[in-house]
Amino acid sequence: MATTKRPMRADAQRNRDAILTAARETFQVEGVLTSLDGIALRAGVGNATLYRNFPTRDDLLAAVMQTSIADALTEADELARTLGPREALAEWLKHLTWQLRIWHDLPYCLAAAHHDDASPMKPAADPLPARTGVLLAAAKASGDATADITADEVYELVLALSWAVDRFQDDEPAARRRVAMGTAGIFA
């Protein structure tokens, strides 16, 4: 990490943060396939600054996702703590589907990263399928989920449903309904 070698120059840190917030805002409006130069413009920095900090789109995406994913994981903890295995899994799937929808083409990128170990997004995104596996295992143990399905299959199903939720512009109730229908096969 660069931060361990030297405490990073103040303006450099400022610019990096500005890029991250601009990217987060732009992604929500235009999707994750938006122009990178546009993000730099919005952040008020030169485009070269953006490319130096984040050589590829996936690097930027991974950095922006960090905090969102951390939030999602605490939500998962909360669900696991307050609900039974079946409801916790069901709620988590709905929650995850709804969150992934926010950056419109995110499922597309996550799908690409999921089977590409070299992707810069892999380390950032990996906790999502992992945590899904934990909740799934608990539901299996209590007999609430069928044994013959893997965590990857469930995660991929969520990505597909999230794609649909975005593409058909569901509101939240519609999305919950769509997820309930699509994931019914998971539950025993």
Added chain:
Amino acid sequence: MATTKRPMRADAQRNRDAILTAARETFQVEGVLTSLDGIALRAGVGNATLYRNFPTRDDLLAAVMQTSIADALTEADELARTLGPREALAEWLKHLTWQLRIWHDLPYCLAAAHHDDASPMKPAADPLPARTGVLLAAAKASGDATADITADEVYELVLALSWAVDRFQDDEPAARRRVAMGTAGIFA
């Protein structure tokens, strides 16, 4: 229709056919978002000829889909004739998902067309949800499908699953398994 007014010049018909076959081949390899100029090049015609025949990408897509959709519908007839309502619907969903996967971003385009009445693809693609509705109604009537789901929801679910099948590069058994899992909620 243009063909009713005048029998179309021979070379024009030749070029149009060449464009359609080139488009079909290119779509399978590079997906439906490929370069249109590339299709013209492959067809051995100038790009202007392509744009004259098909002003937009959707026009071309609609024309190329015509025959494929006709094939799919005869398959649906066959299924309805030889299987019970439940199996006919289940097989149709698997078949449809697998077919849509062939042109990689086709679900993306169909999703856009599905809620846009002005889309040139609408007339060509509409039989798909319509036929799905027929098979669903039969399954509902025999008590094999839950009553509280609409044909549109089922169709959209198939589009999402087809997206996943393409994106995760399923072979046919894996795709059938994925569809079976994702559509389990439809069946009573």
Added chain:
DNA sequence: GTTTTTCCGGGGGCATTCCCCACTTGCCGA
């Protein structure tokens, strides 16, 4: 065979995006 009509075609303009370069800025430590 000639005229008329229709259609072809490839070059090029325009827009978009990614990314690199030479030059400039301004922070940090002595």
Added chain:
DNA sequence: TCGGCAAGTGGGGAATGCCCCCGGAAAAAC
């Protein structure tokens, strides 16, 4: 306070894709 050097800047090249223009050629009509 001040100089060195890390970091920033933004114009522009390169690649790509869409689409239009207009001279020319081929097919149809006579």
